[in-house]
Amino acid sequence: MAFRFPASTMADMRSGRERARRAGLLIAALVVVAGAWFLVPDSPRSAPVDDTRVAATPTTDATIVELIAADVKPNLRLAAETPAVLEVDVRASDFPLRPAARRAQSGRLTLSAVDAVTRVPLDDVRVRIVSGTRIADREAGTGATAVVLKLTPDTYTPFVLVPGYEPVELEAVRVELGAELELTAAMHRGSARIKGIVIGVGNARHAELTGAGRRPCDRCAESEAAQPSRGKRASGMGKGWSRRDPCAHCGFAADFTRIPVDAAATFAFRDLASGDYALRLTDERGHGDGTSLLVALREAQHVRVEMTAPVLRDVLVNVIDVDHMSLADSWGSLVSAVAAPGHARSVLLESDASARDLAWQVTVFEGSEFFGRGEFLTPTRPSFSDGRPAPFGGRKLGTGQAVDDRTRSSDEGLRPKARAPKFPQVVLESLVREDGLIRIEGVPAHELTIRLKCEPFLATMTVPESIDITTVRALLRRTDELGADDSSYSATFRALDAARYR
Secondary structure, eight states: OOOOOOHHHHHHHHHHHHHHHHHHHHHHHHHHHHHHHHHSOOOOOSSOOOOEEEEEOSOOHHHHHHHHHTTOOOEEEEOSSOTTOEEEEEOGGGSOOOOOOOOOOSEEEEEEEEETTTOOBOOSOEEEEEOSSEEEEEEOOTTOOEEEEEEOSEEEEEEEEOTTBOOEEOOOEEEOTTOEEEEEEEEOBOOEEEEEEEESSSOOOEEEEEOTTOOOOTTGGGSTTOOOOTTSOSSSSOGGGGOSSOOTTTOBOSSOEEEEOOTTSEEEEEEEOSEEEEEEEEOTTSOOOSOOEEEEEOTTOEEEEEEEOOOEEEEEEEEEOTTSOBSHHHHHHHHHHHHSTTOOOOOOOTTSOBOOOOEEEEEEEETTEEEEEEEEEOOOOTTSBOOOOOOOOOOOOOOOOSOSOEEOOTTOOSSOOOOOOOOOOEEEOEEEOTTSOEEEEEEESSOEEEEEEETTEEEEEEEOOOSSOEEEEEEOEEOSOOOTTSTTOOSSHHHHHHHTTO
16 A cells, blocks of 8 residues: 655645755855856946845846846845745945946047158147137147147148248048047248338348248257257257347347348348248347338248338436435446456355345336336445345146147137237346446437336436437336335435445
């Protein structure tokens, strides 16, 4: 007789076997997940995992694959009440997030320039590049022969400029995300010319020209005067671009080109690129009358101009103190003592007696227009040393940025707006003579206004028109509102001068 278990017992046995089978699958899943966590390489993650609770269906092979692909370290918890349900509690704090892979946000365009004839690389390159909505404008650094731009993906048209060469517009180029492109512009040297004739009875020894279309000759770098000036072209095409003094062969200097006026009262500037220029005439000291002629040249154009020779004179100033006493006698005696034979100017040592400098600023106006400025020091007693601290200079550091382009405004075109050519500011030679008068050299013969200022003392005078040396009086006045009860108050300039020796 066969033995039969009760139906309930058979059901319990089947349920137990089912639970055992599920527990085995769960254990297998845990083993596979743990192995995948240690063995499978981590993949970059573009977003953090939220702190969530995931309810899964009964464990199958597909469930195991999903757990492996999730690339997380789960905290598993088996619910005793419902063994068929697997709960996975995932917390972001249970595992560290790896940094997302960086993606390129721009494309890169490298643009250089070469001489169209010699194929020699050119420095001092400026690149302006525009699209329908974006614009970038950059210059190569000192000695660099290429401009590197990081650009927002778009279609751009480049415009290349190099001093002394005709500008070049290149064909539009498409900049893609992450792409690196290189372009080279072949530049042609300027061939425009200005020929001038000098008229009038003034003294014109030189003609001077400034503007971006000038360039040095091949011999400019041979001279010892070809030294760096304000960081311009210290290398690359040569030191000729940076020379402080005009070249003896072509007259080129960093600030302007100077050539002599010949015996026939004519001059000529050659090999100029198209653009705007300023032209002036100067005497043997390099002084002009402040008048500049603006000339606009087209490519290969020849222009003829007429200019009037400058008429210049010196102005002598007798400085009168606030109490109407002239300073000429005391200043003259100090200058004469220093200039006397056998006088050796003392060297400033730690033990030497020294006096604070009292510097005067000279400003000259022709009508309402500024003409030039100068400076001189109040004479110092021979037994005292004077020393002026060296100026401290610094530079502002730039900051990095994702791209070099920006949003283009409606008035910004492919060609940059021309900068008005200007000569350097006129520096007037000013000094105290042995007779105590201030001599200001090389100013126009027209009516002038001259202003002298030293700390709180100021004098303004009108100089009448004349072709001869002119002497004027400058009556000082105080410009502050301090009263006599203030400890630093000096009623006269002589009192201020005496106080600096204490």
